[in-house]
Amino acid sequence: MDKDTLENMAWLLDEVLADWSKRAAEAVAADRATGHGPPATAEVTRVLTQVVLSF
Numbered sequence: 001m002d003k004d005t006l007e008n009m010a011w012l013l014d015e016v017l018a019d020w021s022k023r024a025a026e027a028v029a030a031d032r033a034t035g036h037g038p039p040a041t042a043e044v045t046r047v048l049t050q051v052v053l054s055f
Contacts, residue, residue, distance in 0.1 A: 013055060020051045 024047070028039060 016051065016055055020048070 024044075032038070
């Protein structure tokens with residue numbers, strides 16, 4: 001794989017993870033506002049793994 005392809009993939013991955021992070025933070029804030037606790041580490045890891053695998 002050439003340098004440009006790797007840079008493009010890194011940029012796209014950054015965009016995907018930034019979008020996921022924003023949506024995840026909004027979802028956690030909404031849950032916290034209704035009395036739920038923060039997500040467990042295992043839950044965050046599971047969802048983040050799904051995001052990366054979908055890439």
